[in-house]
């Protein structure tokens with residue numbers, strides 16, 4: 138695995154791996170300008186705040202984390218509305234040099250969070266660290282004048298995106314909140330969209346009102362004359378499945394019968410995590426595999 142990019146900076150995946158494994162990072166300090174966070178602590182801080190919300194605000198906050206994780210401050214404060222002042226997880230994109238090209242930044246078309254820009258000769262590679270495996274990567278050619286240069290898609294999901302000024306009035310949720318808040322919500326919304334409208338299928342989003350982080354999605358399949366089937370789903374988008382397994386193993390209360398859902402690109406790692414959690418009665422799958430299971434159960438595949 139390559140640890141540093143061509144400019145000698147620690148690559149994003151390495152930062153997440155260190156954070157998830159709680160590696161002492163003294164050696165990385167000079168390369169890593171962000172506050173050191175213990176991933177689980179920051180995830181906990183986010184969900185402690187979420188837990189204090191009313192059930193309605195909680196569901197609203199989950200949705201906003203997925204759909205409005207970055208953008209112009211006016212647009213964000215309008216969308217977040219009464220939750221805006223309670224959320225102190227936003228930072229200025231102007232303070233993040235790693236996502237800027239010539240004073241501009243590009244939101245990922247999937248998660249809206251700033252894509253990373255890495256100089257590559259006279260050009261820049263621009264890609265979303267989480268969604269590059271799905272084909273969200275671009276090549277940036279500097280412009281002649283003061284405006285933004287030309288961004289060309291190089292991946293199959295690289296739809297056109299609008300450049301935004303990297304100024305202090307453009308904000309984005311902090312990196313840990315993006316990874317442990319925004320990315321799982323996007324998996325949950327993706328699952329919901331794929332299952333919506335299937336016959337005999339009911340999908341409830343973020344139903345756990347007593348313990349909001351226990352499970353995120355409750356899928357019920359009720360085919361007349363057959364036994365009802367349930368999936369209680371917790372989506373996870375950690376960079377390291379090994380660290381995720383360790384964090385979940387340490388968790389005293391893990392609901393039996395829970396289904397952990399990983400992004401499709403972690404398909405080859407699902408058995409590893411499944412083996413680690415089997416004795417707790419927890420199953421592990423991916424978005425596409427779960428959709429196939431539910432479609433089979435409701436008869437949509439026959």
Ligand SMILES: [Zn+2]
Pocket residue numbers: 245246247248249250265266267268273
């Ligand atoms: Zn993205």
